[in-house]
Amino acid sequence: MAKYWWTPFLVNVLLGIPGVVPFWLVWYLMVNWPLAELGWTVREPTENDGMALWLVIVIPVVALFALIWWLANAPLRRRTSLAPRTYWLLSGLAPLLPMTALIANSL
Structure with missing residues (x-):
């Protein structure tokens, strides 16, 4: 079953x-800190506590998601017939779909 492309998908x-939670946290951090410092975006006006507290929240959540993602994909990669480059491209883009x-639904 894992040899087909749709299983890792x-x-x-x-x-x-x-x-969605770690992706949103990374987006919020990027918009309010480095991109706002570069002048590409406007910082949230009520975000006046600084971004250090956000780092305490974002880093563990993103690290936990990355660990779960890796633990799910590393064994699955060995059981699939996809080429490694194709597999990792599919596995990297598919979590972005939700x-x-x-x-798209909010527009």
Whole structure:
């Protein structure tokens, strides 16, 4: 079953559902800190406590998601017939689909 392309696709789309939280946290951090410092975006006016507290929240959440993602994909990679480059491209983009669907639905 794992030799088909849709198995890692489904696993990674399902990982992308709870992955919306770390993706949103990284987006919020980027918009309010480095991109705002460069002048590309405008910082949230009520965000006046600084970004150090956000780092305490974002780093563990993103690290936990990355660990779960890796633990799900490393064994699955060995059981699939996809080329390594294709597998990792598919596994890297598929978790972004739920976040993309939420953004498209909000427009």
